[in-house]
Amino acid sequence: MRRLLLLAPPFLWLLAFVAAPVAILLAIALAEPAMGVPPFTPPLAWDGEGPRWRGTLLSFAILAEDRFYLDAFLRSLRVAFLSALLCLLLAYPMALGILRARPSRRLPLLLLVLLPFWTGFLLRIGAWIGLLRDEGWLNGVLRGLGLIEAPVPMLYTDLALYLGMVHSYLPFAVLPLYAALSRLDPALEEAAADLGARPAVAFLTVTLPLSFPGALAGFLLVFIPAAGEFVIPELLGPPEAQLVGRVLWTEFFQNRDWPLAAALAVALLALLVLPIRLFQRLEARP
């Protein structure tokens, strides 16, 4: 009974805020679009005698058939993968640097990593726009120095997209890496050195493989939200690149095709569950 009471709150929480929304999403994805409020016909209807199944896989069929959606998925995955990789490459030296700093400096340095979170997200994106646009600071400085004559287009390019992504998601990569690295016994690197390993070799043969779970956690913590990211590509990225986030938005708000939007969301979820499962499997390893 006590067990039940203890387990009930998190269970109810998950039920109300995870399971129920996903179930609703799935239901909408199986519905047929219609004019009206809400703009779909429920897949399970009551017609006097009993429940009647009126669901359809039409939305999923559209997703599968139309290259447009598949391309958006692939492009999103590529952007997420590259963003996560860039974050990881930057986060590794940062985490290592913080760990090797004097103990009294570690907490301030970690707080610095989190500092961007203290200002509004849109404000920071706005700052990037101000920096990168044609009449922006960066072009202004370059022109002032006489390095360029015409402004270099930076905003609405892949460069701006990845700058924004890495900037926003970097802390998610640094923190799990730092946690993983700080859990390692410092005697391990000393033992490697003692056995004749130069610092670089000790790092490659001991620290790097042992920090792999932390690196993977950092990678996935960036990859998963980045795959569905909408705001950053919309405000900074190239306009022609259709990512899942934007497609979803368009289907939902402009085309008012809720079932198709829901099907997109369900497909994205299914696609992201895969790396999460992979991560859990690796975490479970001793």
Next chain:
Amino acid sequence: MAPLLQVQGVSKRFGATVALERLSLEVARGEFVALLGGSGSGKSTLLRLVAGFEAPDEGRILLDGADLGPLPPHARPVSMMFQSYALFPHLSVFDNVAYGLRREGRPRGEIARRVAEALEMVGLSGLERRRPHQLSGGQRQRVALVRALVKRPPLLLLDEPLGALDAGLRERTGLELRALQRATGAGFIMVTHDQAEALALADRVAVLEQGRLAQYGPPRELYERPATRFVAGFLGAANVLEGRVGADGRVDCAAAGCTLRPAAPPPRAPGEALAVALRPERIRLVDERRAPAENAAAGTLRDLAYRGEAWLALVATAGGQELRVSLPGGATPPAPGAPVALAWDAAAVVPLAD
């Protein structure tokens, strides 16, 4: 030929804390040395200085007559066995032991042969594929030991090598450790806080007190002729009696209400203060009527504790000082509260320098 290791006037400070204070010490080829001391005595710091994980603030450390100072840890020919063992958790037993040989770039066949030999030596053959977490504590200890030994270092540093083992395993593993040391001929420096371990295994014991070398010598010498109060108290919890040297070579101890006469004349002039050590097991109970005038004390048995092989008796002497007395475990001691007479041989009275 130069000694294997020479530590010359080495000091090390961490901020305001002095870990080592102008410490000098030598280790001969093939010698087993124990660094004995409490926490904060600097014994582990000395080990880390020799391994190269810390640099001395002053002084030099020579191996085979050559200064180790400019060499980083990976270039030093010494090996270390860590207190936590520091086994690589992602590598198998084989790969852990082979790690050092691979860094030397040995051929594959030689590595396989030497690792197999090393594991055989400590009875771990057949466990090559295991990971450290699949081993028992005793097995991990032996993997850590052979991982450090497989490169055949002239000097092996061991940081509390038996510290993580349970009591039953410690004694046997300690003896195995010494047998291995004899077989390999390597010099061993073992850090320990366990005096019994140090006395049992080492050829020479260095007692460290607050970063200084209190005494360095063979176990029996340290035990029977402790140089200072600290060594006398740290090894075997000797009684320390504060006295004053008398005219004819006797030492009067007012606190214990007795007169002591060392076997040799005390190293102080008459009238000077002198502390002497008196081992609990060198004191015996005697018949009151036959108690000698010197090297004897009268008192009351205050408390009694049975320790199996011996009784520990606390005797309050006439002068007030309490003496620890060790009585044979097979005997029946007097009841607490009884008056007792104590006596000891002149050879048991050890004048202390400090």
